[in-house]
Amino acid sequence: MSDVERKSGGSETVSLSARSQGIGHAPASDEQRSRFRDLTAAQMPASYAISLDSYRRGGTDAFLRSAPAGLTPQPMKGFETTYVNIVDYIVRITHRIWEEKDIGYIYDTYSHDCAVWDDIGLQYGRDKIVADTIQLNNAFPDIRIVADEVIWAGDDAVGFHTSHRTRIFGTNTGFSRYGPPTGHRVQFWCLANCVARDNEIFHEHVVYDTVSLLQQIGFDPVETARRFANAGGDTLLPDNFRGAEGKRMLGQNKPANLPIPHDPIGDPAEFVRSAFHTIWNRRNLAAVEQVYSSNILVQATAGRIYRGIGQLQSFILSMLASFPDLHLTVDDIYWMGNSAEGALIAIRWSMTGTHEGPGRYGPPTGKSISVWGITHWVVDGGRVQKEWIMFNEFGMLIQLQQD
Numbered sequence: 001m002s003d004v005e006r007k008s009g010g011s012e013t014v015s016l017s018a019r020s021q022g023i024g025h026a027p028a029s030d031e032q033r034s035r036f037r038d039l040t041a042a043q044m045p046a047s048y049a050i051s052l053d054s055y056r057r058g059g060t061d062a063f064l065r066s067a068p069a070g071l072t073p074q075p076m077k078g079f080e081t082t083y084v085n086i087v088d089y090i091v092r093i094t095h096r097i098w099e100e101k102d103i104g105y106i107y108d109t110y111s112h113d114c115a116v117w118d119d120i121g122l123q124y125g126r127d128k129i130v131a132d133t134i135q136l137n138n139a140f141p142d143i144r145i146v147a148d149e150v151i152w153a154g155d156d157a158v159g160f161h162t163s164h165r166t167r168i169f170g171t172n173t174g175f176s177r178y179g180p181p182t183g184h185r186v187q188f189w190c191l192a193n194c195v196a197r198d199n200e201i202f203h204e205h206v207v208y209d210t211v212s213l214l215q216q217i218g219f220d221p222v223e224t225a226r227r228f229a230n231a232g233g234d235t236l237l238p239d240n241f242r243g244a245e246g247k248r249m250l251g252q253n254k255p256a257n258l259p260i261p262h263d264p265i266g267d268p269a270e271f272v273r274s275a276f277h278t279i280w281n282r283r284n285l286a287a288v289e290q291v292y293s294s295n296i297l298v299q300a301t302a303g304r305i306y307r308g309i310g311q312l313q314s315f316i317l318s319m320l321a322s323f324p325d326l327h328l329t330v331d332d333i334y335w336m337g338n339s340a341e342g343a344l345i346a347i348r349w350s351m352t353g354t355h356e357g358p359g360r361y362g363p364p365t366g367k368s369i370s371v372w373g374i375t376h377w378v379v380d381g382g383r384v385q386k387e388w389i390m391f392n393e394f395g396m397l398i399q400l401q402q403d
Contacts, residue, residue, distance in 0.1 A: 140170030
């Protein structure tokens with residue numbers, strides 16, 4: 001494994017409103033109105049001095065209860081003094097909440113109005129986060145969440161953005177929202193993008209590999225999705241939003257032609273946006289060879305693994321065949337690294353489309369779907385060497401099963 005595969009980086013940015021706007025006050029600036037701002041290239045870590053690699057120099061007992069020796073510190077204004085840097089914060093609050101079972105620590109590390117996007121839709125408030133955490137712990141009392149990567153960017157002034165890739169292990173000995181316990185052992189991926197400031201996460205996108213989880217505990221994902229779809233209540237996105245048309249093309253114009261830069265690390269944002277648009281929106285699958293290494297390894301939702309250009313192209317073709325009008329939008333990008341050591345890039349994206357073709361999702365239903373996901377890239381030698389791609393496939397199945 002190369003150094004770049006072992007190290008971590010990337011993220012977004014936040015700005016809390018300094019004051020409220022009211023009668024007698026001057027208008028708030030754009031920065032004050034919003035908690036969120038796009039990061040600049042200057043806010044992306046250019047080295048791996050602060051990375052998950054620092055946690056791989058000793059046994060778990062040495063660092064999970066306190067910061068391991070030798071961590072590179074960074075300004076953490078507003079955070080508990082026990083945390084040396086943002087990677088330390090993410091790794092140890094996750095361990096404390098999930099494995100030490102201090103679930104109430106969520107009250108200290110999430111804002112009261114935290115917005116969380118998951119498989120099913122948008123959730124508000126930390127009480128919902130507490131309830132969901134309890135339910136998953138009840139379903140898998142021996143749960144273990146092992147950090148595989150943390151890509152981060154930003155700082156304590158604008159906010160830290162982190163993309164946390166974990167491998168989850170456990171035994172289904174308790175009831176879950178999917179059904180009674182089956183006693184089966186599971187392991188599956190989870191990717192979570194968080195924005196934190198002043199010791200609180202207030203914005204999160206989390207995607208569990210729920211389809212793989214269901215398969216491992218012994219439930220049919222399609223039948224389970226049908227149960228959820230027919231249960232009523234708040235499920236997924238409003239019909240009028242799901243039916244919206246993507247802007248892959250304007251009017252009858254052809255999709256824009258965005259040249260893919262030859263140096264992905266020179267401007268990672270341009271490289272990512274051009275690559276995704278060219279491959280997915282312009283349907284130029286030949287560009288896969290320009291973006292990915294010939295021996296690319298992709299770990300995808302539902303436990304799928306693709307090796308090499310051919311298998312990756314087949315996966316993309318299968319999605320385009322099922323959803324012929326599919327449109328993909330890159331919603332967020334952050335990264336860390338440099339030309340000598342390579343880069344780690346976190347990409348959050350969304351897709352819309354209409355199920356009008358046969359494929360892995362069954363006969364065409366004619367239904368519109370809205371999908372979102374997170375992708376991690378290891379970039380070195382001018383190509384993507386490894387990819388992790390997780391999306392809310394279970395949520396998509398629910399949309400396809402709704403009457």
